[in-house]
Amino acid sequence: MFIQFLIFSLLFTPFTIISTIAHDTDDFVRTLDRKMLGLDEKKEKFIHFRFYWHDAMSGRNPSSVEVVPPPLKNSTTRFGLVNMLDNPLTLGPQLNSKLVGQAQGFYASTSQSEFVLLMAMNLVITEGKYNGSTITILGRNPIYYEEREMPVIGGSGLFRFARGYAKLRTYWFSPSTRDAIVEYNVYVLHYY
Numbered sequence: 001m002f003i004q005f006l007i008f009s010l011l012f013t014p015f016t017i018i019s020t021i022a023h024d025t026d027d028f029v030r031t032l033d034r035k036m037l038g039l040d041e042k043k044e045k046f047i048h049f050r051f052y053w054h055d056a057m058s059g060r061n062p063s064s065v066e067v068v069p070p071p072l073k074n075s076t077t078r079f080g081l082v083n084m085l086d087n088p089l090t091l092g093p094q095l096n097s098k099l100v101g102q103a104q105g106f107y108a109s110t111s112q113s114e115f116v117l118l119m120a121m122n123l124v125i126t127e128g129k130y131n132g133s134t135i136t137i138l139g140r141n142p143i144y145y146e147e148r149e150m151p152v153i154g155g156s157g158l159f160r161f162a163r164g165y166a167k168l169r170t171y172w173f174s175p176s177t178r179d180a181i182v183e184y185n186v187y188v189l190h191y192y
């Protein structure tokens with residue numbers, strides 16, 4: 001019995017100590033070499049995408065739905081509204097033109113004096129070389145201005161480390177249904 005215990009102790013104690021030390025000194029953060037991701041050799045690319053964003057709230061298959069109605073019934077800017085969207089992105093302004101991606105996210109009305117949206121969206125590209133890569137946009141959108149700008153704050157896949165901006169112009173808007181088609185020109189710096 002004692003022999004067995006001794007063998008057991010000899011076998012496992014050092015491992016226990018080592019693993020405890022390793023655990024205690026395990027850093028959860030460390031500095032990496034940029035070369036690991038090939039960031040030094042890769043030249044940062046600058047690209048421009050143009051597509052149309054379709055916010056369809058009406059019809060039998062809306063791609064944009066109100067999930068939180070404006071809580072103040074008399075708010076002229078629909079302050080507090082939240083809309084969730086999975087909007088098609090197409091090459092041309094017509095909904096049946098070539099589909100190149102989806103805009104998934106939400107917008108919320110954030111101003112009590114103007115119609116301004118906070119927009120948080122992932123643009124999921126589904127065509128060509130960037131198929132499966134995403135661009136994340138987070139910004140302020142005063143929708144009645146002729147031209148708006150929102151920051152590109154990052155991305156995934158080929159858009160890792162992406163930064164840039166999107167320029168928006170309303171192509172078409174229906175005040176009765178609130179359906180909208182918006183032209184997006186997105187300028188992105190990225191490495192891959």
Ligand SMILES: *[C@@H]1O[C@H](CO)[C@@H](O)[C@H](O)[C@H]1NC(C)=O
Nearest residue numbers: 072073074075076077112113
């Ligand atoms: C909305 O109604 C509230 C309470 O009835 C009032 O205090 C507020 O001034 C109104 N706001 C507007 C924009 O009319």
Ligand SMILES: *[C@@H]1O[C@H](CO)[C@@H](O)[C@H](O)[C@H]1NC(C)=O
Nearest residue numbers: 125126127128129130131132
């Ligand atoms: C994009 O990628 C998806 C998933 O890998 C694939 O099913 C689809 O066919 C691709 N589309 C194009 C146009 O290459």
